[in-house]
Every structure is written in structure tokens, then in C-alpha cells.
Amino acid sequence: xxxxxxxxxxxxxxxxxxxxxxxxxxxxxxxxxxxxxxxxxxxxxxxxxxxxxxxxxxxxxxxxxxxxxxxxxxxxxxxxxxxxxxxxxxxxxxxxxxxxxxxxxxxxxxxxxxxxxxxxxxxxx
Amino acid sequence: xxxxxxxxxxxxxxxxxxxxxxxxxxxxxxxxxxxxxxxxxxxxxxxxxxxxxxxxxxxxxxxxxxxxxxxxxxxxxxxxxxxxxxxxxxxxxxxxxxxxxxxxxxxxxxxxxxxxxxxxxxxxxxxxxxxxxxxxxxxxxxxxxxxxxxxxxxxxxxxxxxxxxxxxxxxxxxxxxxxxxxxxxxxxxxxxxxxxxxxxxxxxxxxxxxxxxxxxxxxxxxxxxxxxxxxxxxxxxxxxxxxxxxxxxxxxxxxxxxxxxxxxxxxxxxxxxxxxxxxxxxxxxxxxxxxxxxxxxxxxxxxxxxxxxxxxxxxxxxxxxxxxxxxxxxxxxxxxxxxxxxxxxxxxxxxxxxxxxxxxxxxxxxxxxxxxxxxxxxxxxxxxxxxxxxxxxxxxxxxxxxxx
Numbered sequence: 001x002x003x004x005x006x007x008x009x010x011x012x013x014x015x016x017x018x019x020x021x022x023x024x025x026x027x028x029x030x031x032x033x034x035x036x037x038x039x040x041x042x043x044x045x046x047x048x049x050x051x052x053x054x055x056x057x058x059x060x061x062x063x064x065x066x067x068x069x070x071x072x073x074x075x076x077x078x079x080x081x082x083x084x085x086x087x088x089x090x091x092x093x094x095x096x097x098x099x100x101x102x103x104x105x106x107x108x109x110x111x112x113x114x115x116x117x118x119x120x121x122x123x124x125x
Numbered sequence: 126x127x128x129x130x131x132x133x134x135x136x137x138x139x140x141x142x143x144x145x146x147x148x149x150x151x152x153x154x155x156x157x158x159x160x161x162x163x164x165x166x167x168x169x170x171x172x173x174x175x176x177x178x179x180x181x182x183x184x185x186x187x188x189x190x191x192x193x194x195x196x197x198x199x200x201x202x203x204x205x206x207x208x209x210x211x212x213x214x215x216x217x218x219x220x221x222x223x224x225x226x227x228x229x230x231x232x233x234x235x236x237x238x239x240x241x242x243x244x245x246x247x248x249x250x251x252x253x254x255x256x257x258x259x260x261x262x263x264x265x266x267x268x269x270x271x272x273x274x275x276x277x278x279x280x281x282x283x284x285x286x287x288x289x290x291x292x293x294x295x296x297x298x299x300x301x302x303x304x305x306x307x308x309x310x311x312x313x314x315x316x317x318x319x320x321x322x323x324x325x326x327x328x329x330x331x332x333x334x335x336x337x338x339x340x341x342x343x344x345x346x347x348x349x350x351x352x353x354x355x356x357x358x359x360x361x362x363x364x365x366x367x368x369x370x371x372x373x374x375x376x377x378x379x380x381x382x383x384x385x386x387x388x389x390x391x392x393x394x395x396x397x398x399x400x401x402x403x404x405x406x407x408x409x410x411x412x413x414x415x416x417x418x419x420x421x422x423x424x425x426x427x428x429x430x431x432x433x434x435x436x437x438x439x440x441x442x443x444x445x446x447x448x449x450x451x452x453x454x455x456x457x458x459x460x461x462x463x464x465x466x467x468x469x470x471x472x473x474x475x476x477x478x479x480x481x482x483x484x485x486x487x488x489x490x491x492x493x494x495x496x497x498x499x500x501x502x503x504x505x506x507x508x509x510x511x512x513x514x515x516x517x518x519x520x521x522x523x524x525x526x527x528x529x
Contacts, residue, residue, distance in 0.1 A: 034526030
């Protein structure tokens, strides 16, 4: 499979890999996907008092496109409010990374991950 | 050392330069270009001589009579001719066939076609080491069983089936026994004179011959009958019509001649390289070798790296030409059906890599491979939430995943 340069860049140099304390009240964690399907994404956001996402971390088990989608997402959500972050669409990720049709589901998973992380944060408040 | 490193010798092999040289001699006007079916001039006679020499070279490697070798376009065609040809010829005796779930698609899809024609096929499950339980095979045999087709060596996991014992079981019941030997010829000893195997498929390009040529062994004593699948000029005793591709045939003959001469020596070298590779991976946690390690050809190592996704692993090791499952199925995202059949989970099947060592593999390449795998697995596990969970002691099977 031929990957775009952007996918290769994120795959070779993934941004914001890491883990935050999921018990922290200021941290929202989203974990989506399933091992049997070949991809699991964990996305964590740290939200400041002003409702702005201060930091984001991810870990992904999956193909290069899944790793790139989640890596890109962590870059995009930093500095955004929760409302702004929840408006990120999978199509924007797919377009930015030039994902081929068979890999669009990776961007869908990334969108699910940020939505799940925001929900987890809001449930904690 | 040149990158990428070729470690996919079970997919295909480069043609040995000695083979290529012989082939070139059979192409141009100055060379041996004649049609072996031309009986009226020296061009035809010379081509026929070359074909018969090659037939003897192929027969010599597997110890059979040259008259028992039929040229085909490759092991896929040989499998088709053997299975459909025997089924069609013997269908008045019965319509039941036995094979195994881990066979090559050329065997499985031929059997599927026969099912559409009204035959009944039993697909045996192998044991978790990839080998067939002979008691289960015997149990599956019925009065109306006409054909058993079992491969000698599996293309993905390299395990060696006990074809000699199977042949005793089939012969005692008057059942035809076909063996796909595409992955075993030139790698392990085959002695058809002292065997009860009835039909055996061969390929040239798996042992440093050209692509597009293969052969089918059809036993003469006791005589095995087949219905031809390709009709035409009645070549190959009517079993496979079509002008013989002399350069391909000569290439296959030379490849088989070299294999007979060098096989024993090569196996010692392959075993040392394979053991070095296996030992090099032994300190990586959570790895699983697929298939029996003892009843296995020397050049194959198939191993799953848990908590690492297969496609990203292939990306990480792009300096290596290896395969994840068989080359015929890796274009799709489906996990290997062979690994599923031996009971591997989807995850482990997805994260499997087949390394196959061959004539031109060096120790330096093996050492590079070991280092690259260590670095890649470390990197991908650092990225993997599943690895974290495993390290925290969470049983991943107890987690309720949202399948998508």
C-alpha cells in the first residue's frame, strides 16, 4: 500500500505519544476500536479551567494510517475549546492525510476517539 | 549489504544464474528454439532432446521414471489437473474427496469447483502445530472416497506432513493420493519409487527456476488415470496439450539438477541461519512461533509478535521483503486462513511475519533483520495501548471492545 508523505511523517515521527493519569479530574480519556479489527486508539486530553484543551496524548495499536490519524488529531485539538474539538470531522483528517478509501475508517476512529475523550471529561465534572 | 533484504523465498526465488544461462540458449535463431513436436527436422529433434533431458533431471530429484513427469504451467495447474482430472476420471467409483483447511488455494479452489459439480469434500482441521492427525484423516475416509489431497510442506508455516504414512492409508483403500510438493521439492528428500503417492505437483520458481513452468508426477505402476483439463494437440500423452516451452522446461530441469546436487549442503546452511534468526528473537517478549518447529523445513520461520499490528509492523520493517500470511492473500486485510485454521486469534494472525531463507541469504542480512525487528517492535509497543494494558496485567479478552 502506498502511503502519502504526511502519513509517513506522522508514522515515522508520531507527535504527542504518551499517557496521562486517567483518574485526574481534568483529564478525559477515550479508547475506541477493537484488537480483533486491527485497531485500538487511546486519546487523552487535559482540559484547563477555561475549557480549553491544554494538552493531548495518544497511543494507537493499528496500521500506519491509524497511527497518523491519531497523531494528527492530538496536534489539532491542542488549544481548541471542547466545542471546537468536537466539531473536527473525520473527512478533514482523511483529506489532510490523503487517506485512500480503504483507510478512511482510521479517520472515523480518530473522530470517535476525540468525542469519547470529551464525553469522559464531561462525565467527570 | 543491499537493501531491501529478500527474505521471501517461499513466495518465489530469483532464477539461479546457471539456470538463466541454460534458458537463454533456447530462444534465438542461433539457439535451440525448435518445437519439440516437430518430428521432421533437426530443430525439432534438438528441442525434444533438451526437453527429455530436463524431464530426466526433474525425475532424478524425486526418484521417479521420467515418463511419469507431465509438464504444466506451474504448481497451480498441476494441482488443478491432478484434482479435477482424477475426480472426473474416477467419479463413477465415488464422489467424495478429502483435503485440509491449510492447503494452498489452488487445491482448495479446485475442490470448491468440484463441489459445484456435485462432489462432496471434507476439509480437515489441522492440529495447533499445523500437522494433520492421521487418525482423524483415516476416520474421514469412506467407501466412496476417491481422492485425498494433502500438501507436503505448508507454504506459510513450513510444516512437513507425513505423506508416506498417508499414502499407506490411501493405497490400502484404493484411494488416489495427490500431494502438492511446490514447497518441498528441492528442500527435503522425495523418493517416489519407494512411495505410494499417486500424484505430485511441482513448481520451478520456488527452487531457483523460472516462473510459468511446473510438472505433475502421474504414477504408472499402478497406473493412475486422469481426465485432461486442457485439450489440443495431444502433447504430454494427451494429459496436457500445448506447445512445450523449451526454455522454461530446460530452466526447470537445470534448477532441479542443481537442487539435487546442493540440497543437503544448503539445508545445513539454512538451518544455521534460521536458528540464528530464531535465537535473535528469543528475547522479545510475547512472541509465538506458528507451526511445529521440528517437522519443518529449514528455511522457514513464521512468528507472531503480540500487541503489534501487522500492517504497521510491515511498514516499520520496510527494509525487509517478508510476507505477512501468504503473498496470494496479503493484498486483502483478511488474516491468514492458515493461521486461523491452526487456532491463532485474529490479532496473532494479523501480527505474523513469515521469514523464508534461501540460496542468497547471508549471516549479515540475518543480523540486520534481528536488530531491525527489535527496534521496530520496541517502537510499536511504545505506541500500543494494548501493550500498556498487558503490562498492567489487564486481560484483554475480558475487555468489552466496541467492534467496528
